[in-house]
Amino acid sequence: MFQSNMFETHHSLLDMGGLNKDIELGKMRDDEFESSRSVTENLEGISGDDQDPTQRPNKKKRYHRHTQHQIQELENFFKECPHPDDKQRKELSRRLTLEPLQIKFWFQNKRTQMKAHHERSENQQLRSENDKLRADNIRFKEALSNATCPNCGGPAAIGEMSFDEQQLRIENARLREEIDRISGIAAKYVGKPIGTYSHLSPTLTTRSSLDHGVFGSQSSMVDPMYASGGDLLRTIAPPTEADKPLIIELAVAAMEELIRMAQSGDPLWVPSPDNSIEVLNEEEYFRSFPRGIGPTPLGLKSEASRDSCVVIMNHMNLVDIFMDVNQWSSVFSGIVSRAMTVEVLSTGVAGNYNGALQLMTAEFQVPSPLVPTRENYFVRYCKQHGDGIWAIVDVSLDGLHPSPSPRCRRRPSGCLIQEMPSGYSKVTWVEHVEVDDREVHNLYRGLVNSGLAFGAKRWVSALDRQCERLASVMATNIPAGEAGVITNREGRKSMLKLAERMVMSFCAGVGASTAHTWTTLSGSGADDVRVMTRKSMDDPGRPPGIVLSAATSFWMPVPPKQVFDFLRDENSRSEWDILSNGGLVQEMAHIANGRDQGNSVSLLRVNSANSSQSNMLILQESCTDTTGSYVIYAPVDVVAMNVVLNGGDPDYVALLPSGFAILPDGPVAGHGGPGIEVAGSGGSLLTVAFQILVDSVPTAKLSLGSVATVNSLIKCTVERIKGAVACNNA
Numbered sequence: 016m017f018q019s020n021m022f023e024t025h026h027s028l029l030d031m032g033g034l035n036k037d038i039e040l041g042k043m044r045d046d047e048f049e050s051s052r053s054v055t056e057n058l059e060g061i062s063g064d065d066q067d068p069t070q071r072p073n074k075k076k077r078y079h080r081h082t083q084h085q086i087q088e089l090e091n092f093f094k095e096c097p098h099p100d101d102k103q104r105k106e107l108s109r110r111l112t113l114e115p116l117q118i119k120f121w122f123q124n125k126r127t128q129m130k131a132h133h134e135r136s137e138n139q140q141l142r143s144e145n146d147k148l149r150a151d152n153i154r155f156k157e158a159l160s161n162a163t164c165p166n167c168g169g170p171a172a173i174g175e176m177s178f179d180e181q182q183l184r185i186e187n188a189r190l191r192e193e194i195d196r197i198s199g200i201a202a203k204y205v206g207k208p209i210g211t212y213s214h215l216s217p218t219l220t221t222r223s224s225l226d227h228g229v230f231g232s233q234s235s236m237v238d239p240m241y242a243s244g245g246d247l248l249r250t251i252a253p254p255t256e257a258d259k260p261l262i263i264e265l266a267v268a269a270m271e272e273l274i275r276m277a278q279s280g281d282p283l284w285v286p287s288p289d290n291s292i293e294v295l296n297e298e299e300y301f302r303s304f305p306r307g308i309g310p311t312p313l314g315l316k317s318e319a320s321r322d323s324c325v326v327i328m329n330h331m332n333l334v335d336i337f338m339d340v341n342q343w344s345s346v347f348s349g350i351v352s353r354a355m356t357v358e359v360l361s362t363g364v365a366g367n368y369n370g371a372l373q374l375m376t377a378e379f380q381v382p383s384p385l386v387p388t389r390e391n392y393f394v395r396y397c398k399q400h401g402d403g404i405w406a407i408v409d410v411s412l413d414g415l416h417p418s419p420s421p422r423c424r425r426r427p428s429g430c431l432i433q434e435m436p437s438g439y440s441k442v443t444w445v446e447h448v449e450v451d452d453r454e455v456h457n458l459y460r461g462l463v464n465s466g467l468a469f470g471a472k473r474w475v476s477a478l479d480r481q482c483e484r485l486a487s488v489m490a491t492n493i494p495a496g497e498a499g500v501i502t503n504r505e506g507r508k509s510m511l512k513l514a515e516r517m518v519m520s521f522c523a524g525v526g527a528s529t530a531h532t533w534t535t536l537s538g539s540g541a542d543d544v545r546v547m548t549r550k551s552m553d554d555p556g557r558p559p560g561i562v563l564s565a566a567t568s569f570w571m572p573v574p575p576k577q578v579f580d581f582l583r584d585e586n587s588r589s590e591w592d593i594l595s596n597g598g599l600v601q602e603m604a605h606i607a608n609g610r611d612q613g614n615s616v617s618l619l620r621v622n623s624a625n626s627s628q629s630n631m632l633i634l635q636e637s638c639t640d641t642t643g644s645y646v647i648y649a650p651v652d653v654v655a656m657n658v659v660l661n662g663g664d665p666d667y668v669a670l671l672p673s674g675f676a677i678l679p680d681g682p683v684a685g686h687g688g689p690g691i692e693v694a695g696s697g698g699s700l701l702t703v704a705f706q707i708l709v710d711s712v713p714t715a716k717l718s719l720g721s722v723a724t725v726n727s728l729i730k731c732t733v734e735r736i737k738g739a740v741a742c743n744n745a
Contacts, residue, residue, distance in 0.1 A: 081121075085111045089118075093125055101364055115364045116372075120263065155183040251376050251392060253358045258415050262360065265308070266372060266396035269410035269427035272304055274400065276321070277431040277443045279303075284321055287465070292472045295319035295447065308410065308426060311449050315424065319447040320470035326482040330403060330432050330440040331367075337407045337430075338368045338397055340375065346481045348519040349645070349676075350473065352380040352388060352528050360394075369399040374412070380526035381468045382643075382676035383568040383702045384533045384545040385456035388526055389423040389448070389469065403434030423450045430474075442478060446471040458570055459700060461681030467642055468678075476640040483609030484638075487511065501604050505662025511606060513665035514616045514636040521647045521672040525566055525704045533566070543567065544726050558669045560711040563721060565729045566704035573740050575677045575699045579644040581740055582675050583637035585619055590739040593731055595621050603632075604660070613639040618656065619648075632656050634670075647674035671706040678702075701736070705729055 080086070088111055096103065104118045111118075254262060276283065283303060284293040297317055311317055326333070336342045344354045360372040372394065379389045393409045400406055408429040426447040433441040446469070455463050462468045488511050501507050527533065533545035544567045550560075571578060581587055588600040599622045608614040619633040634656070635648040649672040659665045678700040705728065709721040 081113075085113065089121055089125075093122065097122065097126055097129075101366070104364065114267065116263065116267075116361065116370045119361075119364060119370075120260070152183075152187065251355075251357050254374065254412075254415065259360060261415065262374070262394050262412065263372065265410060265412070266394050266408070268306075269308075269394075269408045270396055270398055270406060272427040273408040273429050273445060274406055274431065275303070276427070276445045276447070277406070287320075292466060292470060293321040294466060295321075312424065314451050315422075315449040316452070317447075317449050318466055318469070319426075319445075320466045320472065321443070321445050322471040322475045323441065323443040324475045324479050325435060325439050325441050326479050327439055327486050328482040329438050330405060330434040333432050333440055333442070334368050334397065334405050334407070338371055338373070338395070340373075345515065345519060347474070347477055348522045349382060349477055349643070350379055350469075351377055352523050352526050353378040353530060357392075363397075367399075368397045369405075371395075371397045375409075378528060378530075379469060380522075380528065381459065381463070381678070382522060382525050382645075383456075383459060383678075383700070384525065384527045384566050385568050386459050386463065386468065386527060387422075387452075387454045388528050389450060390529065391423055391425045393425050395429075405432045406430070407432070423448060442475060444471040444475045446474060456568075458568065462678060462700065463681075465681045467681065473642040476642045480609060480614065480638060480640050483614065484511070487606065487608050501606055501660065503660070503662065506660045507606055509659045509662050509665045510604075510618070510634075511608075511616060513659055513668055513670070514634060516665070517634060517649050517670050517672045518636055518638075518645065518647050520670065521645075521674055521704065521706075522676075524564055524706065525676065525702060544729055546722065546725065557671065558708050558711065560708050561716075562671065563707050563709050563725050564704065565707070565725045566702060567729060567733060568700060568702040569733065570680060571699045571701055571737065571740060573699055574697055575644060575679050576639075578675075578677050578699045578701060578740060579613060579637070579639055579646065582646040582677075582736075583613060583635070585617070587739070588619075591732055591735040593728060593735070598622050600633075608636075608638065611639055613637055613644070618660075643679070644677040645674065646677075647672050649673065671708060673705040674703075676702040676704075703729060703733055703736070705732075 081089070089107070092099065092103075092107065099107065099118070099122060101115075104115050104122075107113070107118045108115045282296050282299045285296050286292075287294050295317070297319075300319075336346055340354050340356045344351045354375065354377040357374040357376060360374065362368075362371055364370040374392075375395055376390070376392050379391070380386070391409075391411055392413075393411045395407065395409050397405065397407045406429065408427050409425055410427045411425040413424055426449065428445055428447045430445070431443040433443075435441055448469070452460075452463055459468070467473060488508055501510065533547055535543045535545055544565055546563060546565045548561060548563050550562075582591070585600040585602050589595050589598065592600075601620050601622065602617050603620050604618040606616045608616060615637055617635045617637070619635055621631040621633065632651050632653055633648050634651045635646065637646045638644065649670045651668060651670070655668045659668060680698045680700050705725065707721075707725050707728075709718075709725070
């Protein structure tokens with residue numbers, strides 16, 4: 016078979032206040048119930064404007080209580096109804112000029128206070144019993160030490176004290192049970208076990224990392240074998256109860272900042288030097304938001320941009336995508352390499368995502384092993400701001416879980432979504448991060464410094480393209496009669512779903528994620544080939560065995576569009592595809608995916624004199640926008656593909672995707688290192704990546720010969736591409 020011969024080619028929430036509890040084993044204090052705290056005072060504590068930026072901010076924060084009128088009204092309502100529904104919370108919110116989310120948290124906190132008072136009373140009783148047990152314990156010990164033999168009057172042997180010893184053991188067991196119970200109650204208040212018996216108390220359970228694997232499975236949990244020392248997504252613990260009010264206040268303040276930044280113009284936002292994007296005026300930003308989330312940490316630089324577009328999708332569908340981590344990761348698979356929801360603090364207050372609050376982790380990438388990924392632990396807050404207007408904001412939670420050397424911090428970032436006629440939506444995106452990008456390869460420094468690599472324009476462009484793709488899945492008015500056009504709706508849907516999985520697998524496996532480690536095979540400089548391996552065993556979407564992934568990135572003095580058109584054209588495939596062996600490549604079927612003719616999914620056949628390659632099918636997806644392009648392909652089994660074209664389940668079709676990521680080299684000329692040509696002159700940054708099955712036995716060992724073969728294959732492909740494009744450009 017071709018595959019074997021050719022390596023398979025390619026909770027509940029606290030309210031804005033909290034209980035300040037100081038519980039020890041022998042003593043517990045009652046504290047006053049503290050209601051909601053104002054957003055601005057909390058942020059003042061976080062920002063530390065008057066502090067030296069090199070110093071850790073003071074953890075003590077100042078808060079304001081609700082007004083006496085607000086508290087009295089809430090107390091009166093609580094006596095009548097301790098569990099108000101959405102409608103009642105909205106009415107209270109309107110009458111007391113508070114957020115519905117604040118009302119919800121106040122009642123939750125009040126119920127917690129009532130429960131705490133009950134447990135304190137029970138605790139006092141337990142302490143009394145504990146004192147009695149201690150006295151009994153001392154009495155039994157004295158009786159044991161002073162016991163005498165009734166026959167000889169001498170010290171009693173242990174065997175002759177069976178009754179007293181038995182009673183002592185019973186009382187000791189009871190004593191330990193009571194102490195354990197007290198320790199458990201205390202642990203609920205202080206967030207950790209106390210006293211000598213801490214090993215008996217509940218411990219904080221951590222979450223697993225993403226089930227990402229070496230090549231990026233879009234699951235929600237990860238295999239620990241791929242976790243590395245610097246992997247933020249490896250073990251993220253849920254927040255403590257004391258953290259939650261702070262998270263809520265931070266999210267509300269971040270939402271206010273995002274709305275202002277999305278709607279403000281000059282002087283806050285100014286055009287970039289090439290007028291391609293809007294960039295942030297840093298001085299004006301700190302004047303407009305003097306408190307914010309604090310000064311920029313030492314060693315990090317600010318990177319902020321804004322962009323907008325009108326997309327072909329209903330605004331509520333967009334909200335659903337952003338608030339579902341799996342859909343969000345899928346739509347932005349070229350940017351989000353891994354993501355997971357740590358905890359949902361609120362699902363919303365009106366039957367939808369209005370007021371929803373989620374703690375998340377995500378890893379953002381550029382499709383190249385030469386650009387380190389950016390990891391963030393953040394809270395995502397969704398809120399409706401009127402009829403047909405929604406906003407979704409992300410902001411980092413570094414203050415709760417500080418890192419000794421943070422590499423990336425997310426200031427309020429996200430999008431404003433506005434309903435438009437005919438099912439369209441206007442999306443305004445703000446991307447604002449602080450990052451240490453010193454590890455970025457010189458080849459990509461111009462692109463990263465320009466803000467195009469991780470900025471708002473790339474997010475908006477990816478969203479626009481994916482919305483067109485999703486519209487293609489639902490299309491019903493497909494013209495009949497045109498050769499190669501798939502008119503069967505179920506067949507189109509299955510083929511697009513298979514291509515989507517192929518693209519996600521490629522994108523998740525080509526970047527420099529902390530979930531896996533690239534190893535350099537040969538040479539030095541930009542043309543180094545990076546490799547990694549994995550073992551595939553029970554994944555129905557991949558063939559079993561040892562899989563080798565190889566990737567390299569390099570610069571070409573040719574515009575990205577020219578490189579993209581060359582690579583996606585089946586007529587020029589024989590010029591670079593070694594495995595086609597010079598055979599004729601013919602497009603059998605295609606599905607258009609948007610306005611640009613380069614956005615399509617194709618099914619190709621290779622007609623070769625080599626019998627092992629004859630009638631071979633290749634599934635290929637090409638996609639492009641102003642920020643980058645992809646040509647991704649994988650060999651597919653003929654029988655399995657026929658099932659897919661008839662609307663069958665595509666999840667069981669084994670794929671090993673390979674392909675190309677084509678990015679502009681940046682709008683501003685940069686400077687490369689020795690042997691690297693100057694980028695930023697309208698050229699292209701091309702990443703070539705192969706996934707090869709080198710042994711169908713998962714328990715086999717990777718041979719040096721297989722590595723050498725793959726190294727030779729990718730280098731030969733690169734040379735062919737360079738030569739062919741240079742000739743076409745001559």
